[in-house]
Amino acid sequence: MKSLLKKKCHRAGLIVVFAIAVFLGPAHGYAKAETAEAKSECITCHTDVKKLIRLGWKIEKTRPKPGKSAETAGKG
Amino acid sequence: MEPYEKIYVKPSFLKTNHGKIGCEVCHNGDTKDPDWQTAHKGIIKDPTFPDADKTCGECHEDITSTAKNSLHYTLAPFGGVIKARANKKDKRVFEKVCQAKEKHCSACHSSCGQCHVSRPDYVAGGFLAGHLFQEKPCMDTTCASCHGGRVYAEFTGANDEYPADVHHDKEEMTCMDCHTGKEMHADATGVASRFDLPERPRCEKCHPDVVSKKPKTSSHAIHRNKVACQVCHAVANKNCFNCHAGTDKKGLPYFKSNETRMLFKIGLNPNKTKDRPYNYVVLRHPPADPRLFDFYIKDGLSDFNKLPTWKLDTPHNIQRITPQNKTCNNCHGNVSLFLQKNDVTDWEQKANAGVVVPQAKIPKPLKEISPKWKP
DSSP: OHHHHHHHHHHHHHHHHHHHHHHHHHHHHHHHHHHHHHTOHHHHHHTOHHHHHHHHHHHHHHSOOOOOOTTOBSOO | OOHHHHHOOOGGGGGSTTTTSOHHHHHOSOTTOOOHHHHTTTOOSOTTSSOOTTTGGGTOHHHHHHHTTSHHHHOHHHHHHHHHHSOOSSHHHHHHHHHHHHHHTGGGOOOSHHHHTBOOGGGTOOBSSTTOOOSSOOTTTTHHHHHTTTHHHHHHTOSTTSOOOHHHHTTOOOHHHHSOHHHHTOOOTTOSSGGGOTTSOOHHHHOGGGGSSSOSSHHHHHHTTTBOHHHHHOOOEEEEEEEEEEEOTTSOEEEEEEEEEEEOEEEEOSSOOSSOOOSEEEEEOOSOOTTTTTTTOTTTTTTGGGSOSSEEEOOSOOOSSOTTTSSGGGTTTOGGGBOOGGGSOGGGTTTTTTTSOOGGGSOOOOOOOOTTOOO
16 A cells, blocks of 8 residues: 555656656747846847837947038938 | 937847857957947947958859949949049049049948848938848839939839829839849949949840830831830939038038929930940939039049949830830820930030031931831
């Protein structure tokens, strides 16, 4: 009786472990990929609109763009 | 375009083949540095110019091998025109002309990236679609950035009182329907003008009947190989005059052109070829002027008369019926359509001697041809 219970518990345990592996496996892989992406500071910044807007203001203050000459007149 | 939009990368780009390549592979920079200023040290904004071989060429070698010598990349005919007109006897003067050309003319080039990823540098760049590569760029944001003043305005009907090109208006065609990738990427080494590029668009590709031995329309049989298609089917184009270039107090380059006029002028074909055997072509006056670079060097363009200032042109406002083709005599005997000596300023007479139409070569008025006439 005891050994039968043991076997059943063992089987149930395996099922639970398998289920956890099935559910968490891909998610874990996805998380890994996300981490790899997040490691690139370029991507972190260039996909964040708010960050880009704030940085844009900062850059504009310190390094205003030269723009086009005001002396240009007529069509080129 | 807002500054952030120019550099915002859409997350969907990261799932594309190009997006899976690390940023630093093409652009350099330090991907692990959280400080944007030091991270951007050594950054390459457009890794596809001047040499696309090490970026695009890694996978698209068949295209970059010719595209790096294409008209958009090198603007070679532009340099050829300046060189033909420049003072080549005085080395110092010639060098100054070349420097001015670099400063003013060479800024207009394009590259793989400046067509397929972002707007051209000439209009201060900016991604077309969050760094997503566009196989066929949108003509309104790409082509129009550089060709907006004349060709694009003609094609889309932006010039008041002049209709849009029938190909745009009725067929909803875009620039790329005629100007295919084959033409855009074609090697233009040794090509003196865009009209000499073998891959250029040809009307007869879609309208073969016009050049057939027995065209359906009598006027095509009469005029075939004698007049360029645009002589009958284009309307007035934009002509510019008197351009002067210089550098302002801030060191920024500028240009000043005096006037812009919508004109339709037919001239003699200055350069007949097997592909272009016509006696008559449409002309356009570009903003050419012998004093163009006087700010940098006097008499820099001392050979200015070597080339006509009224140039062969193919206006992009094609119509089936135009003011000049409504009847035979709307053109025949209509002196005002043809470039005359008095249309040309005194200092341009010599340069344009080969394109001005003498009285004897203006087609004589005719009795109207019977509609039953057959070639």
